[in-house]
Amino acid sequence: MQRINEQNLNALKKQLSGRLEKNSDFTCKNVVIGTEKFEAYFFETLVNFPATLSAIKESVTGRDNESLMNMFRPIEEDSIMLSGDWLSALLQGGIILLSMEGSVAVIEQERSDIFRPVSSPESENPLQSAFDAFTEDININIGLLRKKMVSDQLVIETRYTGSQSTKRLAVLYLEGVAQTKVIQSIREKLEQNKDRELTTVRDLLQILGHPKFAITPTYISSELPGEMVQNLKNGKVVILIDQFAFAFAFPAIITDLWSTTLDLNYPYLFQVFLRIIRAGGAILATTLPGMYVVLNSVNPELLRIQLAITVAKSREGVPYPTLIEVLLVMLLLEMIIEAAIRLPKNIGPTFTMIGGILLGQAIVQAKLVSNLLIIILVASAIANFVLAGYMNTIGIRMYKYVVVFVSSCFGIWGLEVSIIWIIVYFASMNTCSVPYLSLSVKGKSPDE
Structure with missing residues (x-):
């Protein structure tokens, strides 16, 4: 002393x-x-x-x-x-x-009783994995990762940000696995913006210089330590924030849309099958609403005459144009999904299930929408949620509206252009010096 x-x-x-x-x-x-x-x-x-x-x-x-x-x-x-x-x-x-x-x-100090102990995950459902989750205390979270990864290559750097309210960060990566340019990019951004306040995830993204408007998330968030351990092994850099019960892995790449690190717990054939299902779900979730608009109102000649007559009969008595019909049901589905998330767990699933069934049946009987549209949009919503990570599903839900509007204006050509545009957009994204269309972020990966 x-x-x-x-x-x-x-x-x-x-x-x-x-x-x-x-x-x-x-x-x-x-x-x-x-x-x-x-x-x-x-x-x-x-x-x-x-x-x-x-x-x-x-x-x-x-x-x-x-x-x-x-x-x-x-x-x-x-x-x-x-x-x-x-x-x-x-x-x-x-x-x-x-x-x-x-x-x-x-x-x-000795440990205070204001911290929550390690408990089971609340927002994620791990299969064939440990049922422990991150807490709000950063030291406990680091300990969980240390326990699951016993390696001297694991590097942990502690930093502080904020001038009015200091927030503690921990930057974790595997030395020799994570790319040097990714680590250096994150270090420089944290150092340049060390005086900026950090209270939300958006603040962290702004500190790291990520785009403010992005269709797809540029990071992976999870409350599962096992998920983050695999992300570290895959070459990503993990950031823990004190008083946040989630960890964030940088950068996100295209394969994160349909693959999770917990898939490695399954046999290889099962893993490939699940990832094909998720990739197909992403395509269907994006294109089904736009395809309905195209085949109903713009290019019905693409269908065989028998199928075209069936589709036309399904809309018999509907007073709105196809675009208004699609937007009406899509917005109702969005509200049902948000209600299921916001309502208490003991009444949320029951309320949304009963409300969705009654509302769907009533709106069809009232001739406000067609039966076929209900089938199409419910299938699209289900396909949307097979994607890996809730944040990825939000991006697809948003982009569906772009596809619908372009398809209603330009028909099948608009649908094709919207798909090409999203591919070009992904190709232009570059997060933490890594292209979004990379298949891996490991420094030794051949595509890097």
Whole structure:
């Protein structure tokens, strides 16, 4: 523990009391540890002080004062008076001890009871995998990854961002597996924007310089440690944020639309089959609504006469143009999906299922939409949700509207152009110096 003179000690006490006196949970207590007297400064809402004090006393039992002084992590004098590291330590749950003799130290607290323990995943359903999930505490999350990946190649870099509210980040990657240009790109962005506030995932994307408007997500999010371990092995860089129960892997590539790392738990033939189903689902989810518009109102001559007559009869009595009919049902489906997500779990599935069935039956009987359209759009919605990751499904749901509008204007040519355009858009994307159409982000991959 480093000695400081009495003038600096009084200045430190004045800074502590003056800066934080408006906070009702900021506390100063006189404590005795061994034979030394200290003034302890901490936030009682962040610190389990009795448990921390008991652990300190137990660890120094039977030791002399010199051992007691050496057990604390010292704060340099310049750091105290100039950079304000003591304030950051307090806000992160640390305890500042001031000795009556003019010594100062900051110690880490014993674990507080304000953190949630490791539990089962809530938003993802792992199959043939461990049922543990990330929590809000970043140290626990790092420990979960360390437990699942026992390797000296795993590199963990801790960074802080924000000036008003400091947020702790952890950047993880496998040395020799992740590309150097990806790691360097993320490091540079974090360093350049270290003063920017980080409270949401969008803030993180802005710090890393990702595009504000993107049809497909440029990252992978998951609450499963096993998922992130496989992403690390695949050459991605994982970022953990303190007080976030999700981890984020960078960068996302085209194969992340239809493949998950947990597929590796299945036999190879099963894995290929599932990925083909997901890739086919992405194509059907995008093209089915536009194809219905094309074959109904713009290019019905593409159908055989018998099928064209059947499709025309399905719309008999519907007073709206095909485009309005499609948009009406698509918007209703979007609202049903969002209601299922937002409603409480005990009533959400029941309410949306009954409401969807009753609404669909009533709207068809009222001749507002055709039976065939209900079949097409429900099939499209089901195909949409076979994609890997909820964020990927949102991009497809959005792009369906573009396909429908272009198809209604230009027919089959518009449908083809919309598919070509999305491929060109993917080809133009470049995230963390990696093209989106890459098949792998490993440095040794031949396509890189």
